[in-house]
Amino acid sequence: MRARLVACVGMVLLTGGCGSRQVQVLPAGPPAAKVARCVMSFPDVRAGRLARARLVGDIARYLSRRPGRIVYAVHDLVSGITLGYGRQRDELALAGGAQVDIVMALLARRGRGFDEDERRLAERMIRESNQKAADAMWSRIGGSGAMSAFYRRIGLRHTTPGPGAAWGDTTSSPSDRVRLLKVLVKGGGGLSAADRELVLGLMGRVQEDQAWGVSAAARRDDRVTLRNGWTPRPLVHGTWAVGSYGRIAGPGRDLLLSVQSDLQPEEGAGIETVEGVARMIGTRWDGLSPTTRRPCPTNPLP
Template sequence: MPRHSPSAPPTRSATPTPRPTPPPTSAPAPTPTLHTDGIDAALASADGNAAVAAVDLTTGLSLDRGDTGHAFVTASIVKVDILATLLLQHQDNGTSLDSDERALARQMIENSDNDAATSLFDAVGGASGVDAANQRFGLNDTSAGTGGYWGLTTTTARDQLTLLRQVFTSHSHLDRGSREYLDSLMSSVEPDQAWGVSAAADDGGSFALKNGWLPRSATGLWVINSIGEVHRDGHTLLIAALSDDIQSMDGGVGLVQRVATAVGSAFD
């Protein structure tokens, strides 16, 4: 019987199967640019040392300019740190501030009362208590003043921004109630103490701050500092502006306000 050759396989159509057209992709949003020339100019106008650290919590952009490694004396801005330490200790113990502590805290933050600060500084264990809390807060370049001289605590602008994150963001060792309490006091400082980083707020924009001012007895030169949260054009900014070896209080106040204004413009 004759053999048959195997049948050739059927041929397939050469027409390609149409592929779906991918949807058009939108161009990536441009990365915001910080314009820091104004900040650098404001810092350069200082007749002493000056530095600023800031973050826009809305965009995540941050900056650190000026004498960034300089150890500044805190003066009264350390009062925020003292109260944060007290609140953290109460959290650890599962307790709340009593009525006397609340009265002292209000006087210390809203009125910048030094006697109230001394009482609460002693209550948290003095320098060792504040230093222990600051290790947990992440303030690695801050050292509490010893011998009861809490106003001679030394710090950097970067560390003060870290402290502000503890006070005003949820990425914090402080619970929500503690943060809201600090915010409420810093939002209620006396009107004549509302200068400083508040200059970055837009018209009608809210702010919460604490300022520090101190003439150094050895030189007669001034420490002028301002830290806080500012609302501007729908954005939330944290700003720490520090200065020392300044010729006058008025000059220092003008300096930190120029710096804060320039920071606000840089984030626009």
């Protein structure tokens, strides 16, 4: 009996009870919270410079195996990065690519938007590359003299309108195509927000068979607005001029891109080369702005 009493006393001391009564045991306190490590990200300037140099070099090697002459320019409105080769070569024909210029120049001159007939002509020009509509609009703007004035107004220094009625012989450079796109996106040149929205909207809805070119730089969910130009050059050894310029915008990037070529053996070869350059740029662009991580300062300033 004495032994049982001693055992019960021991049990009371250990559990707070004896017999069949169950005593609630409080759980241990919560585990100590883990302290997150403070890390800061900084641009890796040296790695970015090397990545850009590698891309330019790889494009140059690709172009060395392609026929004809190819020049390009790209500017990212998000990162501010600009790359290119032959950016100011201004003797490459725009062909149908000049139709956007005509529409912009007429909108700037009107200062009030288009009437129904002009809007219909603009749509046929940019979405369908309709030459008769372009002839009519070229005449309404006043031909090459009016176009020269418009180019000076928006700061295009390497673009020359075609002579007489030959708007398709307008020549331009990749850097000027990027400047033209920047006017459409950012404003300027007497174009209202509604004018710019009209032009970009048409460039975003070109016919499916004309949506080739710089669109090859787009990722799955990017928005693409573009205009292409292509024309045979029977007096230049029977070759072709093929070009494409436009905007490719999406998460983390807003690219203004122009790729132009001439002395192409055929239209298909020019398109393939233009898309090859655009695809290399689009695929590798995100790697051109690398970052490095460092611990936060242990003694921050008060």
